[in-house]
Structures are given as C-alpha cells and as structure tokens.
Amino acid sequence: MATGRTHRPATRSRGIPEATVARLPLYLRALTALSERSVPTVSSEELAAAAGVNSAKLRKDFSYLGSYGTRGVGYDVEYLVYQISRELGLTQDWPVVIVGIGNLGAALANYGGFASRGFRIAALIDADPAMAGKPVAGIPVQHSDDLEKIIQENGVSIGVIATPAGAAQQVCDRLVAAGVTSILNFAPTVLSVPDGVDVRKVDLSIELQILAFHEQRKAGEEAATDGALPSASAASAAAAAARKQSADQGPDGDVPAVMPA
Numbered sequence: 001m002a003t004g005r006t007h008r009p010a011t012r013s014r015g016i017p018e019a020t021v022a023r024l025p026l027y028l029r030a031l032t033a034l035s036e037r038s039v040p041t042v043s044s045e046e047l048a049a050a051a052g053v054n055s056a057k058l059r060k061d062f063s064y065l066g067s068y069g070t071r072g073v074g075y076d077v078e079y080l081v082y083q084i085s086r087e088l089g090l091t092q093d094w095p096v097v098i099v100g101i102g103n104l105g106a107a108l109a110n111y112g113g114f115a116s117r118g119f120r121i122a123a124l125i126d127a128d129p130a131m132a133g134k135p136v137a138g139i140p141v142q143h144s145d146d147l148e149k150i151i152q153e154n155g156v157s158i159g160v161i162a163t164p165a166g167a168a169q170q171v172c173d174r175l176v177a178a179g180v181t182s183i184l185n186f187a188p189t190v191l192s193v194p195d196g197v198d199v200r201k202v203d204l205s206i207e208l209q210i211l212a213f214h215e216q217r218k219a220g221e222e223a224a225t226d227g228a229l230p231s232a233s234a235a236s237a238a239a240a241a242a243r244k245q246s247a248d249q250g251p252d253g254d255v256p257a258v259m260p261a
Helices: 018-036 044-051 055-065 077-087 103-109 144-154 165-177 204-228 232-248
Strands: 094-099 119-126 139-143 158-161 182-185 198-201
Touching (some): 018 044, 018 055, 018 077, 094 103, 094 144, 094 165, 103 119, 119 144, 139 144, 158 165, 165 182
Parallel strands (some): 094 119, 158 182
16 A cells, blocks of 8 residues: 555646645535535536636636546546546545644544545554553554654654644654654644645634634724715705705805895
8 A cells, every 4th residue: 555655746746836736625525525426527617616716717727637628518527536636645545643632633533534535544642641542533542752653654744733832843843853744733833844844734713813804894894884874865865955055045155145125
C-alpha cells in the first residue's frame, strides 16, 4: 500500500494555481454527493452552484486538469471524482498523526470522514501520561515521548496539532525533525516552519470574529438606511410644505407677492 512518504501530489509540478487547488475539495464534495445519488452527468452551472463558485471560474479550474466537459451533456461525475481525487493525492493512503488528544483532538479522531477521503489515523499522541493506552475512536493513545518513533514506523508525512498554544511550536519542531512535511494546525498560534513544510491553520475563533465583523457592518448599514431615508408620507408632506412656501412668497422670496388691502 502506498503511503504519504513515498508519493506526493502532482499539482505543483503541473502548475495548478493555489487558488484552484483550494477549490478542488469543494468540487469533490459536491461531486461525491452527486455520485451517491447516482447522478451520471452534471452541467458546469449546476456543479458551480453546488460548490458555491461561479461557473466561469469552475470551467477555468477544470481546464488545468485537462477536463472540458461535453457541450449539451456536461461533465461525467464519476470521472471527475476520480480525476480530482488523483490530483489531490487521495487515490493513495495518507497516514496521519494527531497530537493533543483533548476535546478537540478526540473529536477529530472520532470524525468518520477521514477514511473515505484517503486519510488514515495512524496514531494519537498526547503528553499526559494518564492518557497513554486509553482508546479514543478505537485507537490507543501513545505518549509524546515516542513521537519520533511513531512517525518513522508509520511513514507519516501529515501531522495534526491540537495542543494548547504554548506547546504547539515545540510539537511542530519535533514533527518536522521527524520527517513530517505537512501540518494542519488547530492551536491558536502561528507556527514557524522551514521551507518545504506546508502549514494550514484552522482557527474557529478567528472565523467567528470575521462573521461578527460582517454582522456588525450589516447592522450599521441597516441603521444608516433607516435613519437616512424618510418614510413616503414624511417625504410627501415635506414636498407639499415646500410648494406652499414657494406660492406664498414673492419673486425675491422675502415678502408675499400680493399685499393685503
């Protein structure tokens, strides 16, 4: 069985832009859902809507894969699933270690979607001696003293860090020194890594803060709209008053045009 240490995805060598690579999992998720419903073909418009992108961008992305679809028919769903899976390196086995088996690490270990997407949880690692040997998701937790040995024995090139922020950099350094070249970081801190090591950061608090910003801006825009635009009845009354004032004033606007007798 192939492992992540001996096979690397070909996307960089083929010059596929990083923005396109970031959208490929979105397409794959939408296509997988179609495949599960036994849908044979899909148009670019339908697939783009399901993936949350515009159809022109989708067609451009697929052109990097050499897939152009058939006019009047669309794209073959099963072939696209295979094609994108191959580009993402998901047609082989990727052993993954999770370091830090607290609430988040345990939740990740219990996530059932890894295996179906080409990822195998090879080991769970924690620094707490009390955790050693305890099964989580059917996998016994191993102590962090054995991290380097675990990496080597399982041919791991992808590591997941779910430790507290203060421990994350040290764990990262040990993973990299042991041969891990890709890291998914859930710790709320920025990791420093050498060239050739890829880090993807997942910070739920930052995502929530971004959403809070947009909510605040929408609330501000609604308040400004409510205050700046008078109601239809108020606008009509103001216009009538202006017309009356204009009729009562003279040419210079200072005295009535007709003096009383």
